[in-house]
Each structure stands twice: as structure tokens, then as C-alpha cells.
Amino acid sequence: MSVAEAVEPTTSLAGHNRIxxxxxxxxxxxxxxxxxxxxxxxxxxxxxxDDGLLALSIVAPIRIPALGDVLRNPQRVRGMGGSIWDRAVAAKAMVLETVTKLSGSQLSRVDIRISGAHVSEGGRVQ
Known part of the structure; x- marks a missing residue:
């Protein structure tokens, strides 16, 4: 029997856990x-x-479809999750939920700054 199996979930052990x-x-x-x-x-x-809570600041590029693909089929934008703005807003919520759930840490907010774009398909026009 492992230690984890021997301890009931409601039992509290002395000591510290730090991430x-x-x-x-x-x-x-x-x-x-x-x-x-x-x-x-x-x-x-x-x-x-942030007043005792953690504030997270993310700087990252975002994946986008090739512009030629979007011109041929504007629905590609919707298929990727909407505009860059909409996707960044949704990403904030996803990051907040994931980090809180997996770490147990309480975040006050998540700020995202999009620093560039990574084209998901297509290549350069020559």
C-alpha cells in the first residue's frame, strides 16, 4: 500500500507544499x-x-491560417476559433482555468499580449 492510498483525502498532514x-x-x-x-x-x-494573488502576464505569438486561404474561404477564420481578439480572450480564460486547476494557485488575472503570428498552412508567395 502506498502512502497516498493509506491517507484519506480529508486527512491533513503537517508540512509544506510549495510549487x-x-x-x-x-x-x-x-x-x-x-x-x-x-x-x-x-x-x-x-x-x-497582485494584492496577495498571482497575476500572470503572457507574451506569445498566435497561430493563424494563411491569408490566401482566408481570402479563398473566409470561414477558415471561424474554423480557427474566430478573430485574433476573440481567440486571445478565450485563451485568457483557458490559461486561468488550467493553471488554477492543476497548480491549486489562485490567480487574480491573466494578461495576454500577442507578439506575432505563426501561419499554420501555406507558404510564401514567390
């Missing part, structure tokens, strides 16, 4: 990467104190 800033940052980057459709390494996450 490092690096672990929280990696979690925030992974959540933002999933929400924005880009690589985790392209995302910068910074934390600040």
Missing part, C-alpha cells in the same frame, strides 16, 4: 501554448504579486 516559480511558469507556458496553438518555447510568462 516553484519555474514549475508554475512551465505550466503557464504549456497552457498558453495549447490555447494559442503555438510551441511552448515561443511563450514568455512572467508573474507579479
Amino acid at each position: 516553484s516559480t519555474q514549475a508554475l511558469t512551465s505550466l503557464a507556458q504549456a497552457a498558453a501554448a495549447e490555447a494559442l496553438g503555438v510551441a511552448q518555447g515561443d511563450i514568455r510568462a512572467d508573474w507579479t504579486d
